[in-house]
Amino acid sequence: MPSLRESAQRAITQERDAVSALLTKIDASFDQACELILNCQGRVVVTGMGKSGHIGNKIAATLASTGTPAFFVHPGEASHGDMGMITAGDVVIALSNSGSTGELVTILPLLKLLAVPVIAMTGNPASELATGADVHLDVGVEQEACPLNLAPTSSTTVALVMGDALAIALLEARGFTADDFAFSHPGGALGRRLLLKIDSIMHTGDEIPVVSNNCLMKEALLEMSQKALGMTTVVDADGKLCGIFTDGDLRRAIDRSIDIHSAPIQEVMTQNCRTISPGTMAAEALRIMEDNKITVLVATDEQGRPAGVIHTHDLLKAGVA
Known part of the structure; x- marks a missing residue:
């Protein structure tokens, strides 16, 4: 049985390698996703179930704080009234490692009816969510850091990094400044440093x-x-x-x-x-x-x-x- 340190080092190494492999996946689809968001007249709606939902929440928060209006909608709640939060003119980012999460697949036709562009972030380009989306961002990993290859670990890290990559690319494309950033962070030490005269x-x-x-x-x-x-x-x-x-x-x-x-x-x-x-x-x-x-x-x-x-x-x- 590996020592505690060996387990930790192996997990970090596997996640590091998974993130490094993501570099080769920043392609024309990434450009298309950015263009959809830059041309969005509404807001970016991020959605995902389980661990993907937690990552989606963080991606939405990062987008919102860097000049891209965004919020998170739980896909299960979307089927029970929260679809009303999504309107024509919005863009949806849907996260699912398998690409077959039932709650997301269920609302996909409704998003099509609204003519809302969908950016899918999955680990399976052949999945229903990936093929039904307007743009697919491949965030697949060869193996989770979990030794059982079950607990979402490397896959959630890679999805989070892809979200950060989107946010930073959009930030620079918009010419987002430190003053703009301060406006989104008026409280706490960060706001004081950037806003106080x-x-x-x-x-x-x-x-x-x-x-x-x-x-x-x-x-x-x-x-x-x-x-x-x-x-x-x-x-x-x-x-x-x-x-x-x-x-x-x-x-x-x-x-x-x-x-x-x-x-x-x-x-x-x-x-x-x-x-x-x-x-x-x-x-x-x-x-x-x-x-x-x-x-x-x-x-x-x-x-x-x-x-x-x-x-x-x-x-x-x-x-x-």
Whole structure:
């Protein structure tokens, strides 16, 4: 009897090989399936029984989140009222490894009456479902990873990968962008990373540390302590940003034995600092900080005046970092 690890390694190897074999099956039928979906005026309806149904649910969810409106319909329920969820203009993707699942074969003539194109994903090109569909995608495998060759394992993995291949091909064909993806994922960390703008989390108004470029270093330190952001902006007489003074600048000044009580801020501040515009995506602000190895950014308005300050701590609290 093989060890537990040997069983696992054999299963992974067999499923890997089954997925690799799928490359040769991406042919003209795959192109036809994509064209049917791209030209679809309605929605993509995915259906399947048992384990194929679970895979179909995931395929529908992936399509819906990547720019192709889709949902799952249970084929058994379709025969008892849920056929009403499928309308002319839709496209159906039907999954069945055998291609002879009774619940799917039963609704096939009804789909024909509706003139709804059917894309079949089966492991048997000669099956009733495969031959009755408008397009057949071959997802057959030589053997399941199950040693009894009974439990759907390799076959469901291959069907899932074929579904992912469809979704990605359609995503790229539609020119689906990160902003589009964010619209489909407004909740959770992903939505925050892709949708959140700095305006809603940056420090504005009286929260912005500000000193004049004519002040002394000790005055800047006082402003830094009061606003607790580890920095202060430095502005000219017109209120335009001309530099920042940070904890790092303070350490460098001390290393140079500069008198913090008498040194002009202009001698120790950082000039030509990185800035961003209000309305910048929080994820972009994080990227700039990481690329430049800095912890704070100043947002400036069209006149070059400080409009806000954002710290990496703000991004962490917002769940972006």
